[in-house]
Amino acid sequence: MRLVGHIFRMQVQGKDVIHGARYSSPLDCAVKTLESEGVKGIFRGGLATLFREAIGNAVFFCTYEYSRYWMHNYLDSSRFSGSSHFVAAKDIGIGVVSGGVSGMAFWTATLPLDVAKTIIQTDPDPHVSRNPLQILSMVYKRAGLGGCYAGLGPTLARAFPANAAAIVAWEYSAKILESSMIIGDFNLICRPENRNKPGGNMQLMRNSTLQSANSVSRGFL
Numbered sequence: 001m002r003l004v005g006h007i008f009r010m011q012v013q014g015k016d017v018i019h020g021a022r023y024s025s026p027l028d029c030a031v032k033t034l035e036s037e038g039v040k041g042i043f044r045g046g047l048a049t050l051f052r053e054a055i056g057n058a059v060f061f062c063t064y065e066y067s068r069y070w071m072h073n074y075l076d077s078s079r080f081s082g083s084s085h086f087v088a089a090k091d092i093g094i095g096v097v098s099g100g101v102s103g104m105a106f107w108t109a110t111l112p113l114d115v116a117k118t119i120i121q122t123d124p125d126p127h128v129s130r131n132p133l134q135i136l137s138m139v140y141k142r143a144g145l146g147g148c149y150a151g152l153g154p155t156l157a158r159a160f161p162a163n164a165a166a167i168v169a170w171e172y173s174a175k176i177l178e179s180s181m182i183i184g185d186f187n188l189i190c191r192p193e194n195r196n197k198p199g200g201n202m203q204l205m206r207n208s209t210l211q212s213a214n215s216v217s218r219g220f221l
Helices: 002-012 026-037 046-075 084-122 132-148 152-179 181-189 200-218
Strands: none
Touching: 046 084, 046 132, 084 132, 084 152
């Protein structure tokens, strides 16, 4: 995570450097930062990142769960067909929309904190305030609310497809892993302590088969 911050420094290193770039690589940036600022320099912007991730993920998953629940309730009604092709398209569509909207909600809620984080990480002055709220107050005084949301358009344009793809991939991976739980259940059945129980194998087989069938029939998590 902190290496990403040093990549940001490389990307925004000033054009006023006469004798070429200040850093030749992310590793060189990290080493020079460690030499000049110590360990604290490596973790510059960590508090802003923590706030961004905590708030952003809370917003993301609340939006994701609510949007998924609402769309499933609407599309599972009797007005829509229950064919297998429709179910597959419905699952993908819900994943795309819920993931994309959740990603946009994440960045809408946290972009000001990301702006503060970027300023903290890229400011050449090592003594600049690392308090994200103080940085945001300074930005607001200079540029207003627009300054706090600088780059909102491109960020949202990137957030929708990126998070839609991530959620669809995650849901399908979870579905495949749930289906593969049958193998793990049969390995459990073959344990010696279960083999020695009267009727234990049949009971475990029935339970594992029912659980796996229910998991697959539910589709996505």
